[in-house]
Amino acid sequence: MTAHSSPSTSRGFVSLVGAGPGDPDLLTVKGYRVIQQADVVVYDRLVSPEILSLASTKAEMIYVGKKLDYHCVPQEQINQILVDKALAGNKVVRLKGGDSFIFGRGGEELEELAEHDIDFEVVPGITAAAGATAYAGIPLTHRDHAQSVQFITGHIQKDGREIEWHSLAQSNNTLVFYMGLKQSGYIEQQLMSNGIDQQMPCAIIENGTRREQRVLTGKLSELSELATQAVSPALIVVGSVTSLHHKLKWF
Structure with a gap:
């Protein structure tokens, strides 16, 4: 299976989702859908409560927020969380404010997934x-x-x-x-x-x-x-x- 394929039933899958700049109505339709389907949501500080509320009540919510000069969870640990949750067979949403590929370190996280042969997709967001x-x-x-x-x-x-x-x-x-x-x-x-x-x-x-x-x-x-x-x-x-x-x- 390539990184562009749909998730399999036996292995986990990661969707890297841009949540947009703040207004929850700016979330894309695809972002809305994959958040609702997620088993695990790994999210940052700037993701609005309205968007987080779209997740299933059964989903595991993991906060890894960052702000200036303070990282709640180091980047290496975030990478490992994504790897571990995907290898456990979960549908994982990595949820970031704005767009994940514009100053969001999304590329670094996907590199880690690729090294572990974990399938993923990218759902763009409206950048700030x-x-x-x-x-x-x-x-x-x-x-x-x-x-x-x-x-x-x-x-x-x-x-x-x-x-x-x-x-x-x-x-x-x-x-x-x-x-x-x-x-x-x-x-x-x-x-x-x-x-x-x-x-x-x-x-x-x-x-x-x-x-x-x-x-x-x-x-x-x-x-x-x-x-x-x-x-x-x-x-x-x-x-x-x-x-x-x-x-x-x-x-």
Whole structure:
């Protein structure tokens, strides 16, 4: 059986499911179905209670949530939980906020499953950058503002390599930083020192797509100050498209 096959009756199977950015109505139909069918649900901190409630009352619910500077369960242990539960013959759902393949470490978890010859499938989710900006009335691309968009992690890569700040600053892109609140001052300084005008509009979207969503807007030179007013989870957007928020906001 290949990784794209349906689960067999004798071996377990893992569905890697993106839960979307927060609003439970943004979960895909396929994600809804596999959560209902799961024997085991392994879920992260940002998955909403409404989505978790879709699981069977008989399903085993395993919380492995993470937040900045604190991992409830180390990544290696999460990988092992998925392997053990699948080898025991369960239908396992690995449930992550947003999309599992965009800064969600989903690829790492699937590599571990593949090494153990465990079958799996991927159910995409709406990533935070697309969902939160849509609910904030900020188009990621716009003919008059930006022809492309880049997603950047606010965390330094695990091998210590630096972000290509010069390349980011020289492009006419919308820049979206995930997990960047703590690094907002550094992001502000690097972008301005590499050529982005300090007057460039920016926004921080807090709790995007949720009822408590809040959008803070200002200039790039004010980014670190805005970040002191925001709480996680929050997304940083830099680019002239953010100036459209006040005109296009609807949520």
